[in-house]
Amino acid sequence: MISNIRLVDGSNIYEGRVEVYDGTEWGTICDDDWDINDAQVVCRQLRLGPAIQAPMRAHFGQGTGPIMLDNVRCSGSETFITGCLNRGMRVHDCGHSEDASVICGVNIRLVNGSNIYEGRVEVYDGTEWGTICDNSWDINDAQVVCRQLRLGPAIQAPRQAYFGQGIGPIMFDNVQCSGNETSITDCPKRGMRVHYCGHSEDASVVCGK
CATH class of the missing domain: 3.10.250.10 (SRCR-like domain)
Known part of the structure; x- marks a missing residue:
């Protein structure tokens, strides 16, 4: 709706x-x-x-x-x-x-990086923050996250909880952005909270400055 x-x-x-x-x-x-x-x-x-x-x-x-x-x-x-x-x-x-x-507020954030340009990707669904599973995670997905946060172009798309494991729900899985989307929520994916992952597979990004 x-x-x-x-x-x-x-x-x-x-x-x-x-x-x-x-x-x-x-x-x-x-x-x-x-x-x-x-x-x-x-x-x-x-x-x-x-x-x-x-x-x-x-x-x-x-x-x-x-x-x-x-x-x-x-x-x-x-x-x-x-x-x-x-x-x-x-x-x-x-x-x-x-x-x-x-x-x-922006519905996406980077957590546990050493600066504002990197970290574990977390998404807000209107009630709480959660992570993204790294199945299909690549530089195109990272590009959308970096653009959405008004940071520089994506440099890396680290997988396997590179910046540590989250503790909230896993919001998205099999995210498959073309790289041109305005928001990570616009990219093809399984659906909110539909996944087959653990937090050891949390997705991250490293954006340019």
């Missing part, structure tokens, strides 16, 4: 104006009652990192479609933004100058 929400007009995939699809067209959310709990649900639904900010007042520009939701009041634990309390679809008293936005 990820496809019924998107972020628009941000400078990267982790931020933007929140838009919702109601089955016929895309529209925005009014910022009445908008806060970090609402942003948390959006970031989790999009499988991005934890919410950092919940900008209001069309921070990323005004939308042009209908205003889909108003007075959204999430607890922060909901799975979908449409599952939060609201006035009802397309019921509002707003203009697009009040379009709501989010800024999410």
Whole structure:
């Protein structure tokens, strides 16, 4: 159900104006009652990192479609933004100058390296951090990770827990990026938490500076 929400007009995939699809067209959310709990649900639904900010007042520009939701009041634990309390679809008293936005954290990180350019790759699924199994892991996969973290080009794609074993769940296995993807989550793979691995097979990267 990820496809019924998107972020628009941000400078990267982790931020933007929140838009919702109601089955016929895309529209925005009014910022009445908008806060970090609402942003948390959006970031989790999009499988991005934890919410950092919940900008209001069309921070990323005004939308042009209908205003889909108003007075959204999430607890922060909901799975979908449409599952939060609201006035009802397309019921509002707003203009697009009040379009709501989010800024999410990066959903990937490098751990246990000697600097910020290397380490074991860990992915955040909206609830916790976990590792990637090194089956099929190669320089193309590393290239996507390095680009996603805005580091230099991939230099190495170490396998077999080169930077130590993780302790969380194993999130991905058989990752097969072409190298051009925007996010590691866009690459072909087995599916979230579907794997036949142990942490001795945790994948890593070494990026250029």
